[in-house]
Amino acid sequence: MNDKTALIVIDVQLGFEVESFWGVPANPDADAHIAALVAAWTAEDRGPIVLVRHDSGKPSSPLHPSNPGNRLKGYLAELSPDLLITKNVNSAFLGAPNLDQWLREAGIQRLVLCGIQTNMCVETTARMGGNLGYQVIVPLDATSTFALAADLPTGRVQLSGAELMAATAVNLQAGGFAQVVSTAALLSDRPAS
Template identity: 60%
Template sequence: MRNEATSGEESSHGDTVLVVIDVQTGFEDAAYWGSGMPNDAVNHVSRLLADWAARDRGPVVVVRHDSRDPASPLHPSGPGNALVPAVADAAADLLVVKHVNSAFLGEPSLDVWLRGAGLSRLVLCGIQTNMCVETTARMGGNLGYDVTVVLDATTTFDLVADVPGLGRTHVPAAELARTTAVNLAAGGFARVSDTASVLAE
């Protein structure tokens, strides 16, 4: 990945920032993550990156999750921490490295960089829909950014948890993604769109 800028200098291109969240090879480890959504999210992310470059739509921010859990496929010591080739090869204006869900809590500060460049429109895509993408969208909305989440350019995995009052609960990935879309749209955190609509803008 070519990191073209690391501070908030003004950009000469468009004003909509494409934020690509945690599209890392470690998410291909089905034994670790379990069942996932059978969608084409990574290809859609690639299409968005290509469109941003071809039409000079605005800066690209790439986010990478460096897990602190040595057993995680996303731990920096393992090959799964690497970005997938389409993202690694993209010309990005900023690389944000984080250890938690929100891209706004990584290094360098995404909020400081965006405000320094006078940028307020964000288009989010990546992994996982209901975790890092949703958390980033919620925080971005709360911080006053105009946020769009490209739902079919995200993906996630089934969740199973022991929940007091509910017992052992299993929620399929597709239902988690649907709930994320409703949470974001109904809560006013972000618009929810799809790749075709964003490419047609």
């Protein structure tokens, strides 16, 4: 990694710990991997750190600004990021301040994305980043999500969090949006899926 790589930590907020709202997380080790990435970026000066916080517009959401769950998790609370983005949609590129503008002004060409939820805000941000021409890397084990179900024209479909994480990995890598790696490979500067 060089100084032109930004670590973008997406929606690592206390509200995602409310299992009665979201369900059980698919990857309980995600926080440890995210913390390891933040520690490496801080200690080794790998590049800027961008924190992203989701400010839900729904008062019933644990991520609504009026709820304590809106706050970043403890291991990020003391961090002084290079940039804090707030958003109320899935993509960090549609938050404030303007992430794309900030990255371009800083000369950043490579992004490492981690956080919550794998198949929502991480995937959407990775897709947009790829479309905008950034080299995007997603250490999949530094993300997590939750099971989802939907009534579709073909019937009810329910996918586990692990299945959704795998689908995101395939979407991003096979679709050419991002390189999917492990945290260990990324930290050893040997990105490999």
